[in-house]
Amino acid sequence: MATVDGATRRRPGRRFRASRGRGPARRGVHPGRGTATASALAAALALTLAAGCTNGPAPADDGRGTDRPASRTDTGTAAAVGQVLAVKIDNVxxxxxxxxxxxADIVYVEQVEGGLSRLMAVYATRLPKTVGPVRSARESDLELLRQFDRPALAFSGAQGKLLPLIDKEPLEAVTPQDAEDAYYRGTEKASPHNLYLRPHRVLPSAPGEAALTTGFRHGPAPDGGTPMRSRTVRYPSARFTFTWSPERRGWEITTDGAPTVTADGRRLAPPTVVVQYVDVRRSGYHDVLGNPTPYTETVGSGTAEVLRDGRSHDVRWLRPTATDGTRFTTRDGTPVAFAEGQVWVVFAQRP
Known part of the structure; x- marks a missing residue:
């Protein structure tokens, strides 16, 4: 994994703490011995660390709250913001x-094994009733998420060798074993494409826009730009086309040749799309078929295209360290603003 300056790391990561413990003891927790009381055992179970994924739904629960971390503003002063929810979403x-x-406020598109794609959706201003299908995490997700203040990361599991790295990260891991009551298996899709998350059982409410410590700005479009009706980004085994819709003031998405729609059939059309050129290299991991796992490097600098208002703007991006948000500027250094609304960031291989 790309190295970053560890001096600015926030408090270490931890597993999601369920509202109440149930069932057999999980990894790292032992049943009470001798004079251990039932209350002590319950407290231990509430602090359990767990990893991986499960194949079945859990009973309903009343949900739980989360404590709120502090973050640094641009002036360096402490400010209470909130904990965003990031969810790894299947995209086959x-x-x-x-x-x-x-x-979602932000949808990141990343390349995974076999040249396919996977999404990471970040929620801050509102929490939907259900999100999914939820799938597994990747190594490069950890670097990408350090720009947020101890985010909650919902995923279905990860490779065994990656789990210790996740445990060390400044995030809160939310897997089906960590928060059984937050997940369920749907009936309309076959496993493993049917695992869904109830976000309100992870966060009590949406933390608000201040939790999006990404460096993104909203405001008027930059001057100039090239009129653009459609833009296509290709991975080895996936492709995305963004077509400008003047009526919707957004870029209608087509994935692998089919319209990208919501579960109720509405076409997705984010107002801003960013095609960010990065280095995509092999990581030290692979899938069960032996395909190498790509690692997307999101710390550094490079070029990007910002699509908004029917035009394409050639810009530069800069993220000095993993704890910084990504800033986009014109060639002369002027900050580039995005349109209000959802932003899609598509990571593409640097030319």
Whole structure:
């Protein structure tokens, strides 16, 4: 994994703490011995660390709250913001249409094994009733998420060798074993494309826009730009086309040749799309078929295209360290603003 300056790391990561413990003891927790009381055992179970994924739904629960971390503003002073929810979402044909994707503030598109794609949806201003299908995490997700203040990361599991790295990260891991009551298995899609998350059982409410410590700005479009009706980004085994819709003031998405729609059939059309050129290299991991896992490097600098208002703007991006948000500027250094609403960031291989 690309190295970053560890001096600015916030408090270490931890597993999601369920509202109440149930069932057999999980990894790292032992049943009470001797004079251990039932209350002590319950407290231990509430602090359990767990990893991986499960194949079945859990009973309903009343949900839980989360404590609120502090973050640094641009002036360096402490400010209470909140904990965003990031969800790894399946994006193969069998997983579509996804649920809750239209409620995300940011949708990151990344390449995974076999040249396929996967999404990471980040929620701050509103929480949908359901999100999914939820799939597994990747190594490069950890670097990408350090720009947020101890985010909650919902995922279905990860490779065994990656789990210790996730445990060390400044995030809160939310897997089906960590928060059984937050997940369920749907009936309309086949496993493993049918695992769904109830976000309100992870966060009590949406933390608000201040939690999006990404460096993104909203405001008027930059001057100039090239009129653009459609833009296509290709991975080895996936492709995305963004077509400008003047009526909707957004870029209608087509994935692998089919319209990208919500579960109720509405076409997704984010007002801003960013095609960010990065280095995509092999990581030290692979899938069960032996395909190498790509690692998307999101710290550094490079070029990008910002699509908004029917035009394409050639810009530069800069993210000095993993704890910084990504800033986009014109060639002369002027900050580039995005349109109000959802932003899609598509990571493409640097030319």
């Amino acid at each position: 044909r069998a997983a579509r249409p996804q649920t809750g994707l239209d409620a």
